[in-house]
Amino acid sequence: MKKIKIKVNGKIKTVLSNSKLSDLLNNLNIPIKKVAIELNEEIIDKKRSNNIKLKKNDKIEIVHFIGGG
Amino acid sequence: MEEDKLKKDKLIIAKKKFVSRLIVGTGKYKSMSECAKAIKISGAEIVTVAVRRVNILNKNKPLLMDYIDPKKITYLPNTAGCFNSKDALRTLRLAREIGGWKLVKLEVLGDKTNLFPDMIETLKTTEVLAKEGFKVMVYCNDDPLMAKRLENSGADAIMPLAAPIGSGLGILNKINIQIIRNQTKLPVIIDAGLGQASDATIAMELGCDGVLVNTAIAKAKKPFEMALAFKNAVVAGRQSYNSGRISKTVMGNPSSPTEGII
Numbered sequence: 608m609k610k611i612k613i614k615v616n617g618k619i620k621t622v623l624s625n626s627k628l629s630d631l632l633n634n635l636n637i638p639i640k641k642v643a644i645e646l647n648e649e650i651i652d653k654k655r656s657n658n659i660k661l662k663k664n665d666k667i668e669i670v671h672f673i674g675g676g
Numbered sequence: 677m678e679e680d681k682l683k684k685d686k687l688i689i690a691k692k693k694f695v696s697r698l699i700v701g702t703g704k705y706k707s708m709s710e711c712a713k714a715i716k717i718s719g720a721e722i723v724t725v726a727v728r729r730v731n732i733l734n735k736n737k738p739l740l741m742d743y744i745d746p747k748k749i750t751y752l753p754n755t756a757g758c759f760n761s762k763d764a765l766r767t768l769r770l771a772r773e774i775g776g777w778k779l780v781k782l783e784v785l786g787d788k789t790n791l792f793p794d795m796i797e798t799l800k801t802t803e804v805l806a807k808e809g810f811k812v813m814v815y816c817n818d819d820p821l822m823a824k825r826l827e828n829s830g831a832d833a834i835m836p837l838a839a840p841i842g843s844g845l846g847i848l849n850k851i852n853i854q855i856i857r858n859q860t861k862l863p864v865i866i867d868a869g870l871g872q873a874s875d876a877t878i879a880m881e882l883g884c885d886g887v888l889v890n891t892a893i894a895k896a897k898k899p900f901e902m903a904l905a906f907k908n909a910v911v912a913g914r915q916s917y918n919s920g921r922i923s924k925t926v927m928g929n930p931s932s933p934t935e936g937i938i
Contacts, residue, residue: 615732616729616730616732617729618732618733635730635732635735636735637730638739640775641739641741641774641775642730642774643727643770643771643772643773643774644773645770648766650769650770650773653773668729668770669729669730669732670727670728670729670730670770670774671727671728671730671739671740671741671774672725672726672727672728672739672740672741672751672753672771672774673702673725673726673727673728673740674701674702674703674704674705674708674711674725674726674740675701675702675703675724675725675726675728675754675756676701676702676703676704676724676726676754676756676841676842676868676888676890676891
């Protein structure tokens, strides 16, 4: 199976070329309800992550809340 | 009786009512459990939180939401670390996406040394956020003119600094804070720069509607005791403000009757 490189939170990751965003989130053990996700600087609807196919050079940001003032 | 009165004297922000007038930050604590305990002791109903990347390398890292239940405590997402409007908007749109948060704290910084706000970027961002339906509490400098302009831009709360963030200097410009308080119907919350509990009392006695404290509690030698001290200080200041202080005079005025002296 062909592999592609994507960037997740600034780090390069290699995934299978037919991966969906939901596969990546499962693989990273991301608690969906507690995060927000950007794909190439656009916020995506978390519920739709199994409809989104990852492409080469996609930039994904997964953020959550941490302590802050 | 008097305490019941205080419970009815609510802090109202964007039509939401709160009993506690102390907002606390969740940064700089030694651990999440220490942070959660300090918040509980402080009695705060609103806590500020930052939006940051999930650590994808350590999948078992504890999450803030596991320690502080957002169903019980109102999360106030902030834009700490943003130095322009674009980054601040991006951060708060993401925050909203996490779980519908609309009440947010906007801070657009302009200077890395003193962390003063960039008011031009702040005003611009407030306007956009208000149009997008956010309820915006805005960190600003202690300039009454800027505070007025923020109000006109759609802010839901004005949050002037007491002193630079994390400086612990207390309220540097009481007169300006009082002018800001008196010129607006919006809640005025002192944000940043408080060092000890009495600073919070002074803020409340000036008529402010609340205070936001992070470093002064988190970095105190005994954060739990300081959390309680701030809780009491805010209550004391509010009660003092509501009570109508005596006027100042340079003359002495005996407290005991002068009649019947032996």
